[in-house]
Amino acid sequence: MQIYLPIAEVSVNGLGLLVIGAMVGLLSGLFGVGGGFILTPLLFFIGIPPTVAVASAANQIAGSSFSAFLAHMRRKTVDFRMGSVLLVGGLLGSFLGVRAFEILRSKGQFELVVSLLYVLMLGTVGGLMLVESVRTLRRAKDPNAALVRRKRHTWAHGLPLKMRFHTSKLYVSAIPPFVIGLVVGVLAAIMGVGGGFIMVPAMIYLIGMPTKVVVGTSVFQFLFVTAFTAILHSLQSGSVDVLLAVILLVGGVIGAQVGVALAARLRAEQLRILLALLVIGVCLKLALDLVLTPDDLYSLTSP
């Protein structure tokens, strides 16, 4: 079934899109990662213009964060105070990111920059995951090497502007969460990712936030930052394709359910290696596209 996407101005296979959404949902169901980092490159591969792919992915993440946020709120695993600090940084970051997006787009360099960023990010994340999973597999055989303790005090605790976060049981400077939020906001605007792969580890290891509230608090931030980003993109470049986002969302929800069910049956470490290989595969494909001679050296853009 072919579907004409009004903003992307391309016809794509609707079922294929649903499958991509489901794949991303499957990842989030299996691993608890957002999957935006794999969604946007897959959209590039099926021929969605990069600007539309990024902006629509932000819109899709806003949609999928909404129901996730409701679930976390019911479970009371959201630190709103911490979330607000992250959010203030995130909104500023998103604003700056959309600016950068627009400048790069008008210079014709957006596709290049976003591809390079993805190669860098997917390469790092995929590599780390692979190393980590292999290590976990080994550690499973050696019972003594198990526990890694969460550090209670890091350099982040020595900074000024301290705030008390009751839900997280923390008394830390507001600067690190603000900066983390900012970075994630920029990434949301330029790459169309939620940023969980940066925010979650940073909050746990840098700030020492309890793992229990980290995900819910991050989702709270993603929800508003990606929604804000989608609105800014609509205003600046009109590149949000709502039809694309909705199809991906529906596929995503189906995939997430399947993922959760599968995760219960499969071995986590092996799955993690699979995910790492997938991430590295996408990274290599993007890198090849940058290096190999394109079919046509010329390209057209209409304002």
Add this chain to the structure above:
Amino acid sequence: MLRLLALLFLCLAVPALAEETVVTGISTDKIALNANFNGSELFVFGAIRRDGPIPTDAGPLDVVITIKGPPRQVTVRRKSRVLGIWVNTASLKVRQAPSFYAIASTRPVAELLDETDRLRYGIGMDEAVRRVAGSDTIEDSAPFTAAVIRLRTESGSYAELDRSVVLSEDTLFQTRIDMPSNLVEGDYAAQFFLVRQGKVLSTAETTILVEKTGIERWIYNLSRQQPLLYGVLAVLVAFAAGWLAAEAFRLAKR
């Protein structure tokens, strides 16, 4: 496949004797296209009206039909290798290039008319994609304008349809022209040329207002005319879709 036929009726009055005048009659001047996945097909037909008998010794009669979409600015970029990576390094702004251009004819236009006549009547893609803005990154604009024609031909926005016009009994002619789904709305100029022995005997011109219909079009127009409202709606729709899909699944599980 949804196929919307747009009817263009045209009468070219060609008197048998020296003085030739054109009379046109068009039944439809507004086309609503439902932009589906593989675009739409434009059906163009017409007739040649003459007061006298068909001249027998005058050589074959040919018809050329051109359809030009509203002109738009387009930026052409060329990649070159920088540190092993392909980067857009040169660009050219073409100030006015037709967003759509189809040339349909009974025989290749180059066989019918010489270059002077093609230039005079504005038939040909090179002619259409010529007005370029100055650029300081390139010296020769020719490969860039050629790229516009090549890329647009590949995407179906430009088409040279030699021998696609069927002329029967030297009187009735018809052709079908494929329109891509990412069509620009606006006034499309349809021009008709009646050619015999390398001479344009008569011309006719008409404009067709092309409008797209359907939900896709509504979405596109909203995003361009009310970007803030569109953005807010896009987010709310995404919230609703994500939430509804999740709730539906939760219900289905029980």
